[in-house]
Amino acid sequence: MAKSKKNRPGPEITPEIVREHGLTVEEFRRILDLIDRPPNLTELGIFSVMWSEHCSYKSSRPYLRKLPVEGPNVLQGPGENAGVIDIGDGLAVVFKIESHNHPSFIEPHQGAATGVGGIMRDIFTMGARPIALMNSLRFGDWEEPRTRFLLNGVVDGIASYGNCTGVPTVGGEIYFDSCYNGNILVNAFCLGLVKSDRIFLAGAGGVGNQILYVGSKTGRDGIHGASLLASSEFDETTEDKRPTVQVGDPFTEKLLIEACLELFECDWVVGVQDMGAAGLTSSSFEMAHRAETGVFMDLSKVPLREEGMIPYEILLSESQERMLFVIKPGHEKEAFAILDKWGLDGAIIGEVIEEPCVRIQFDGKEVVNLPVFPVVDGALDLKRETKRPEYLDQVVQIDLTELPDFSHGDAALKKLLACPNIASKEWAFEQYDHMVRLNTLVLPGSDAAVLRVKDTQKAIAISVDCNSRYCYLDPYEGAAIAVAEACRNVVCSGAKPIGLTNCLNFGNPEKPEIMWQFQQAVEGMGDACRFFDIPVVSGNVSLYNETKGDAIYPTPTVAVVGLVEDQKQIMTQGFKKSGDQIALIGFTMEELGGTEYLKTMFDRSDGKPPVLDRKHEKQVQDFCLELIQKGFISSAHDCSEGGLAIAVAESCFSYGGQTLGATLTLESTLRNDTLLFGETLSRIIISFPEERTNEIEDLAMAFPVDFSLIGKVGGSHFTVTVNGKEVIKQEVNILKNIWKTSLGNYAGQVT
């Protein structure tokens, strides 16, 4: 009794307080069962964050277990700060994608900036130097008044943070749809490079080892970011949650990168974890959990930014740019010398103990004494109900005969080139320093970003992808398509896909229809990954992307990483030379469901998404990769949103490249709209010198894979004839200008 009294300073835990902490009555009862006494307020706060959806994955975990996570080159799968894959030459890539959706909607600049900071720390925590940032951004409709503000704020936030840290932001995707009006998505990806024998894990091993706090001082920002902001829907009170958004300091992050990489060189560093969501709480509990040890900490020793902070605040603060190291005793001076060199705060705040507990002292009094396991792993997996949504019955049927076809496609082509989802993202890419550190071989705007691996012949290709409209129409197929497309993008750059990380953005999991979307999408992604033999090595789940009952489209974003063995075999999407042949790998079917064409021309988001034939997809990818590796072709471009006509147009005027015309001569029984703007999958547009034609045709026959010559590069116009009739003829420079300036014009308007 005496002990529990000592443990209970502050108010009595009422049902009201429990509810305010986002815990259910059942969960509170479970806490009582697990620790055999009522928690004090600080301890309740710890359970609140650690059992939140954001930290515990309690709704999603049962499904995530079904994803394939193993492969011969996987050095670290899910469960650590990031996944690691061996790329040979004694090197490995470390990567992960993570959401920062809710904060970015409330405060776009800081929300996006700290999203970048957080994902970067996940990477260098593993001992890797971050070498590339990417992102997947989704905003509401262009007509929605807040969209322009959010777009500018997020892009500016990413630029200001990434640029200052000296890690290049090498590309990404930006989509707009009214389903994101009330919940934007900011998914940040980072990739780092590490020696494969110098990977650091986040364990607090070795009783008696010292707990070293490194980085910014702890302030009152971001308290309950994980539990109250990221784990509930938005409503009228959302604006009041602004204080839960953290504030980033990229300069400290840059110093932290350099100092940590220097610390990692020392053999007395045992483990390290960044203080991300749930701050000092999650880092200490998780490190103890992984090493099956305990941790003692004295919060009086934590460097603080403000006076009068209480243990509750110190433990739950999500102040940025902080790390927790475990080092062997006797090396404190060396550690402080490194921190001092980089002008960083550091303090020994505790040590590893044998008893599997986290015991925390403040001002000489014990304020927390909790067993590790219940806090980290005690949240029950929720078996949430699933139910197929009724909207699916209405949206999947589409009668093409109702839609007027066109005889001349110029107007549609121009409208599509200007539409938010197809228009060039150059306006954003130019704000990112995408060249620093001299590794960016392919500038942003091609199918995939490509970075050289210094001191080797290798290169890494990265593509971030998800067509959420497809996922809305069929979450299983949509997620599988995201995997296929990201792989295709990487292949078009000359790389072989080696691993995947995902960011699963969905609505409120308490609704059976949302849970069904989640279940279907994870199954679709898992099946596709198994088929293409791509391990899922890391990921993140973001639920409750819902405002006043309106959920976002299911958005299971994937980032696929590919490996190029020889830097000379890198391919880009732009046409290179007048006179080159243009050919299509794959074939076009009469499909129009879920297309950008339907959305842009008829404001419809219905129909069945295009059919993914996995076997065919694999053949198309293998064939394309072989052409690239044999050095036969001059360009390769994935045919996706906007279809064939848009893909060829983009090859005519790719960002950073020259502008060339093209003439396509097509024979087809399809409608003009589906032929030109349909989004049949498994198609790649390539170009090559005419003298290669026979070799390539022979190879296609031998493979076998569908292959057809469709036109030639050259001239000042983009011209398409179908069955002898001209359906498109436009000056390339005019088209390029429409495509290039649309997004910037929109973003720069003053309203």
Added chain:
Amino acid sequence: MKCGIVVFPGSNCDHDCYHILKHILNQETHWLWHKEEASLESFDLVVLPGGFSYGDYLRAGAIARFSPIMNSITRFAKNGGKVLGICNGFQILLECGLLPGVLIQNQSRKFICKNVFVSVDNPDTAFTQNCGEKNVLEIPIAHHQGSYYIDPHSLGQLEENGQIIFRYCDTNGNVSAESNPNGSVGSVAGVANEQKNVMGMMPHPERCADPLWSRIDGQIIFQSLISNS
């Protein structure tokens, strides 16, 4: 040529400059740490690289000028030593008065990272002597505070003294408002001091000097310095 590359907290392009000088151009290259004064007599070139020294808090370059190493660099420059400031390095050189003028926010108020063209305004300096017939270089920029400003009278003096080294231009070398990416007065992209031993430029020559890329115009600047040393 013996080169020193200054590392401030927040320097980002230090490794890139090192890579080009040491590994691509095979020059003897050393790091210079911001906290320490150094004797630089034996050096032929000191490079202040790009980045965000001290987070660019307050004003780009404003804090870095107080670093101990800047005392050594100022002495080195006064004695005729060659100093090249790139991007943030240029900003620092302006802040500590080794070069005239200031750099303010880009006209667009946004960070700009892209390839631009610069015309070589003065080919008779240690930094440009190898340009020869080539009077237009393609070099990337990456900055937020890169709009050069100086009053019209002083600009006239710089022109007279041949202190304007580079101006933004189009592919054919025409200097115009359209080819000026950030609103710099006179489209100035790089200036030197009167003695022409200190030069600052916003474009990043180290980003186009590795032959892995097809464009290596930046090499000409480093090669000029090597020839001169």
